[in-house]
Amino acid sequence: MSKFHISATVNGEAVEYLCDPKQTLLDVLRDELNLTGSKEGCSSGDCGACSVTLDGRLVCSCLVLGVEMQGRSVETIESMASGEKLHPLQQKFLEAAALQCGFCTPGFLVAAKSLLEKNPNPTESETRYWLAGNLCRCTGYDKIIRAVLETAADMRGSK
Amino acid sequence: MARIVLSDEFGRQFAGGQTRFDLDVKNVRHLIRELEEMFPGIGEHLEAGAIAIDNEIIPDPWLNPIKPNSEVFFLPPIKGG
Amino acid sequence: MAGYEGKAFKWVGTRPVRPDGVDKVTGRANYGADQNLAGQLTGRILRSPHAHAKILSIDTSKAEKLPGVKAVITGKDFPQMHRGVLPGDEGVNFHYLSSNIMARDKALYDGHAVAAVAATSAAIAEEALALIDVKYEVLPHVIDVDDALKPGAPLLHDDIFTTGVNPKPDKPSNTVQRVHMALGDANAAFKDADIIVERSFKSKTVHQGYIEPHAVVAEWCEDGQARIWCSSQGHFMVRALTARLLNMEVAQVRVMPAEIGGGFGGKTIIFIEPTAVLLARKAERPVRIVMSRDEVFRATGPAPGSSIDVKIGAKKNGMLVAAVGEFRFQAGAFPGSPLGPACMAAFGPYALAHVTSAGYEAVTNRPLCFSYRAPGAPLASFAVESVIDEIAQKLNIDPMEMRIMNGSKEGTQMVYGPKLKAVGNLECLKAIKNHPINKIPLGPNQGRGLAAGFWFNLGGQSSAVVNIAEDGTATIMTGSPDIGGSRASMALMAAEVLGIDYSKVRPIVGDTSAVGFCEITHGSRVTFATGMAIIQAAEDVVLQCRQRVAAMWEVDVEAVVWEDGHARPAGANAGEQKPLSLAQIAARAARTGGPLVGKAAINAGGAGPAFAVHICDVEVDPETGGVKILRYVASQDAGKAIHPSYVEGQIQGGAVQGIGWALNEEYIYGADGRLQNSGFLDYRIPVASDLPMIEPIILEIPNPGHPFGVRGVGEVGIVPPLAALANAISRATGVRMMDLPMTPPKILAAIDAKK
Secondary structure, three states: OOOEEEEEEEOOEEEEEEEOOOOEHHHHHHHHOOOOOOOOOOOOOOOOOOEEEEOOEEEEHHHOEHHHHOOOEEEOHHHOOEOOEOOHHHHHHHHOOOOOOOOOHHHHHHHHHHHHHHOOOOOHHHHHHHHHHOOOOOOOOHHHHHHHHHHHHHHHHOO | OEEEEOOHHHHHHHOOOOOEEEEOOOEHHHHHHHHHHHOOOHHHHHHHOEEEEOOEEEOOOOOOEOOOOOEEEEEOOOOOO | OOOOOOOOOOOOOOOOOOOOHHHHHOOOOOEHHHOOOOOOEEEEEEEOOOOOEEEEEEEOHHHHHOOOEEEEEEHHHOOOOOOOOOOOOOOOOHHHHHHHHOOOOEEOOOOOEEEEEEEOOHHHHHHHHHHOEEEEEEOOOOOOHHHHHOOOOOOOOOOOOOEOOOOOOOOOOOEEEEEEEEEOOHHHHHHHOOEEEEEEEEEOOEOOOOOOOOEEEEEEOOOOOEEEEEOOOOHHHHHHHHHHHOOOOHHHEEEEEOEOOOOOOOOOOOOOHHHHHHHHHHHOOOEEEEOOHHHHHHHOOOEOOEEEEEEEEEOOOOOEEEEEEEEEEEOOOOOOOOHHHHHHHOOOOEOOOOEEEEEEEEOOOOOOOOOOOOOOHHHHHHHHHHHHHHHHHHHOOOHHHHHHHHEOOOOOEOOOOOEOOOOOHHHHHHHHHOOHHHHOOOOOOEEEEEEEEEEOOOOEEEEEEEEEOOOOOEEEEEOOOOOOOHHHHHHHHHHHHHOOOHHHEEEEEOOOOOOOOOOOOOOOOHHHHHHHHHHHHHHHHHHHHHHHHHHHHOOOHHHEEEEOOEEEEOOHHHOOOOOEEHHHHHHOHHHHOOOEEEEEEEEEOOOOOEEEEEEEEEEEOOOOOOEEEEEEEEEEEOOOOOOHHHHHHHHHHHHHHHHHHHHOOOOOEOOOOOEOOOOOOOOOOOOHHHOOOEEEEEEOOOOOOOOOOOOOOOOHHHOOHHHHHHHHHHHHHOOOOOEOOOOHHHHHHHHHHHO
C-alpha cells in the first residue's frame, strides 16, 4: 500500500508526514507525529476524547483522514498552554478537580475552549449540549460544567 | 470457647448441615486446621473466603488471634470494583 | 493507632491541585496506548463471531506468509494450566483465566479471542486476521441466566459441578454455586406481617464504560525477561497473572504502570497482556495491542445481568418483620460474578431479625462477568429498595421515616454474621431528610425517589516508601495506580504527618521492580489501606528524625517531640534547644545515620463499611416515556474526606454511572447470540446534556479502623441510584418498573398498560 505525502500545519508549525489512506488524523497525530495528548476512546466519533480543531472548527480527529489534511491547520491539546502559562480552562480544571482519570480531559478542554471562543457567555444548558459529544465516565460532568462556566465568567471579567 | 459460624453452603457441603461450633482455638490457623480435621477438604475452601473476627472483616487471616469469647464468621470472598 | 483523635488537621481536608494534574490537562500524561518503543509492532486479535462453537481447526499459514506479519499465535502457543483450582490459589482457576484470554477447544462467546497477529502496521495486522481460517462447529448457546440454570440448557463446561449444595452433583451444569445465608427464620416470621410485597426484577449486562480501552506494550528480552507497559488497576496483579499464565518466575516480569483512563473494576483482571508477551517473544520485537471499543464491549469483563426475587413483610407502622432475597446472577463464560457480595450487601441498610439472602450463579455465553464498582450491590439493592418503597406506598407512610425506623446502625447484626461498628447510615438518611429538596413542590408527571445503599469497603496489602531529600522535600512511592486523584490524598496524608507543605511532597506510582507490593486498586481501598501505609512510612521518618535529633542533643528520644515539621524539646527537662526543621535534619542526614527513608508494609484490616442515601426528582414525559432528572442529591459517609473535591467526584461519578445503569445501559443480544450494540452510539452512557448537577453531601463518621478515620469512598455511590430512579418514576407515573434499564419504550408500555 503506497503512502501519501502530506504537508499541513499542526499547532502552528509546518509539518510533513507520510500516511496510508486508512490512517485517521488521530492515528497521524499519535503515531506519526508523536502527539499522544489526543486520545482514542472509540474511533467512531462518539466519545470526543480525540477532539481537535481543524481550521478553527471542533472535530473528532478519528473522523478525519490523514490524507485530507493537505494544506490544512490543526490545533491539539498540546498547543493549549502558552509557554509556562496554562490556558484559564486548564487552570480551572485543576482547581475545580474537574478531572479524575484524566483520559477524557484533553478532549473536554479542546471542546470547551472552542465553545468559549464562539460563545463567551454560555448558559449551563448550552454548555451541557456543546459538551454532549464528549464522554466522561468518572466525574458525572458536574465539576466539568462548573469549571467551564466559571472560566467563562473569569475570562469575561478580565476583558 | 470461641463461637465459630460457617456459611450455610459449607455447613451443607462438609459438616452435615451444622454451621455453629464452639471451639477452643488460639488463632485462625489453628481454627482452620481443627475444622479440616473435623471435615476433611473444607480447609482450602475456608482459606479462599473472607473471615470476620469480632465484627471485623479481616483480609487474608492466618495468625490473627481468636480469643476465648471471640465470634468468628466465615464469609464468601469479597471483591471490589 | 492513636495520636490523631481530636487533632486539628492542617492538610487533610483541604483541596489543593493534584500533583499529577498539569500532566493531565496538557496531554503530557502517558496512558496505556501512549507508549511507543523503537521497532514496535501492532498486535491485533481475531475473535469468534459465534456465541458458542467448537474450534475444529485454525489455519494461520496464509497470514504468516503475508509480508509485514512477524508473528501469529493461537491457543496452542499458551502453556496448558492445571484444570480446576489448586490449593493456595485463592480460588482462581488459571485454566479458565488462560482460556478466556485465548480460546482453546471452544469459543464461548461472541468476541472470544481465537488467534492473534503482530505486524509492522495496523493495516497489515488487520489484513492478516482476515487470512486466518478458523473452522467452527456452531453449538447451541445460552444468554439469559434463568435459561442457563434450567436442566437441559446448552452446557458450557464439562467441569463445573455446583458448589454449596448437598449432595454434590454428579453431573456438570452451568450452575456454578449456590449461596445461602440467613438470620432468624424469615419464612416463619412472615406470619407476623401486616403486609407482604413480593416482586421479581430483571436486569441486563452493563459495562463499566471506562473511556480508555485496554492497552498494552510488551517487550521480550533475550535473557527470558518480559517488560510490560499497560494501564490497569494493579500492575502487581498484571505481573502475577501474566507470569503464572506463561510459566514464568514473577521477578522475570516487570510491569510499568501507565496512567489509567478509568477502570471501575473492569481493569482488575487481565485480558491481553500474556498475548502481547507471546507475540513479542515470537516476533522478537515489542508489540502493542490496543483494544477497539468494539473489543472492549465484546471481550472484557462487564457487570452481570440478573434475575431477582425479593419478598419483604412489614407491620402497619412500617416496621420490617422479615425479608427474603433470591439472587440469580449471570457469570459470563467463566465463573466470577459477585453473587456472594450481592447476597451480603442486599439488606445492608436495614436492621432485620429475620432475613434470608440466597442465590445462584450460572455461566452463560457472554464475556466474563466481572467486577464493577461495589460489585453485585447495585442490582441487589435495586430490588430491595424498590420493594421497601412499594411497602411505604401501600402503607401510605413516608419512605424516609420507614428507612430511619428500620435503619441499620452500630451493633446491627448483618445477614452474613458480624455486627456493624460505627457507621453512617442514619446520618446519611437524616442529611437527606433535612435537605431543602424535600420542600420543592413537584409538578404534574413529576416524582421524588429515595434509596439507600451499603458497601463493605476493603483493606488489604499495601506498602509505601517516604524518601526525604537533602533539602527536606519528600518523594512518596507506592504501587497503587491512581485512578481518580489518590496521589493527592497520599501527598496530603504524608504532609500532615511530616508537618511539611503539601507542595514539598511528590507522590510517585512506581513499577513492580521499583516499589513494594500493593494489591489492586479496588474495593475503595487505596486512600484507606495504601494511605495507612503512607501514614506509617511517614511516621517512620518522624521517629528516625526524633532519634537523630535526640543523638545530636544527647537526650533520650522521648525528650524530642515532632510538631509542625520540627523536632522540639519535649519540655524544660530536655534542655534549651532550638527546634530543628525536617530540612535541617535532612541536611545532616549523612552524619546522623545516612539517608532518611521511611517505609511501611501492611495488610490493612479495619476497613469501615460505607453507606449512601440518594434522593432525586424526575419528570416523566407521558407521551414518550422519557425520564428527565430534575434534581439529584447524594449523601455519603466518607469517614474522613482527605481531599473533599475528589470525594465529591467519587459520589457524583458513582451516581451518574448508576443513572446510566437505571435508564439507558444494556447489552443487547440477537437470537444468534451476537452482541448488537458494541459501541458508544448504541450502548449509551450518560452525556452532559442528560443530567442536572449532582449535589454531594459528605458526612464524616470516623472509621475506628483508620488513624485519620478514613473509609473508602469509591464504590457505594453507585448503589442507590437504580432504585432511587425507579422509586421516583413510580411516584411520577404510578407504575413500578422492575426491568432494567427503564428505557422510554418500557416506561411508555407500562403507562399504557395501566390506563
